Amino acid sequence: MRADAKKNFDHLLTTARDVIAEHGADASLRDVARRADVGLGTLYRHFPTREALLDALLRSTFDELTATADELEKTSSPTDALTTWLRDCVAGATQIRGITPLMMTAMEDPESALHASCVTMRAAGARLLARAQEEGSARKDLDGGDLFALVGALAWLGDLPATAPRVGHLLEVVTSAVLVG
């Protein structure tokens, strides 16, 4: 990668973080380019699709979440591991406003730049769920897809001003539903 290219790449990332914090995941990409003092073509070459840009922004969060899952699997009880991971997961997805719909559709679209991250996250959650199920502390009629959907739905509520304040409480409610046999 040429030096100027890398400079623009980094600058675009930090600018995108700001703009998206203000306007959500469907912010104007033209606006991002403008505020980064960069041509529109430059942005699109570095990040061919909006998903690619968002994935770059969330990559660290995603990696952290799967790492946390591995950690919890070794150090905590199945129940604790599942509940704290669910909380972290919702918090992570709420990091970027309006990303949940994209994550859900990316789940079924192997072409999406977010696909890989989503699949590994679902797998991480599924492992924690299975462990709790074996122990008998989680409902057995749920799978990783169900868990992912619930987390996505809660994160989606966290994006809306009307429901954001309730999301902590609702997470408890949903968690209790998952854990009660």
Added chain:
Amino acid sequence: MRADAKKNFDHLLTTARDVIAEHGADASLRDVARRADVGLGTLYRHFPTREALLDALLRSTFDELTATADELEKTSSPTDALTTWLRDCVAGATQIRGITPLMMTAMEDPESALHASCVTMRAAGARLLARAQEEGSARKDLDGGDLFALVGALAWLGDLPATAPRVGHLLEVVTSAVLVG
């Protein structure tokens, strides 16, 4: 209302139903006008905002749902009333793809054309919830807003291809969480 106006009004409504069934709640209004053989100005005069159009489309569904709530309150046990109403509610909101975000934000925006419908629906749900709580069959740490959020979240999952098939099952899970004390 002049005769030609009414003709256009009705024609717009049926056309909008079709277009929105195909492309979801954020379909192109220009497209609706085009397919209704009507000028764009005509559409915007009859329905000044997108919410107004959607409200017109959903008005009957909304009225049905609140009527059903009243009916259930008189005829069924608190538990049955709540569970069947939740099911009907999710089904109703899934009627029009992509309407859940609009409903949630309309909840807090008195200017929105959907505001009134949403508020009365929340109230209807709140009554059924309160009845079940008095009986002791529903969690007491929930209010109408929580219930509305849960229904909205489930309806949102119903809009996404990836999660739509699971929504029936997840409704059961959530319902069990609401009902277990």
Added chain:
DNA sequence: AGAATAATCGGAGCAGTGCTCCGAATATAT
């Protein structure tokens, strides 16, 4: 009937969007 009027119509126009494409500029290697 015919004319006056008020309501209705339709689309041009503005500012914005996502995304593509390619000539111009430039960093790097020779």
Added chain:
DNA sequence: ATATATTCGGAGCACTGCTCCGATTATTCT
């Protein structure tokens, strides 16, 4: 210093929501 391979930047296309107003037409009055 020159050659080449990358990178840049924005014009351009097709679309969007929404406004505004001259032309058209249904209705009413004489």
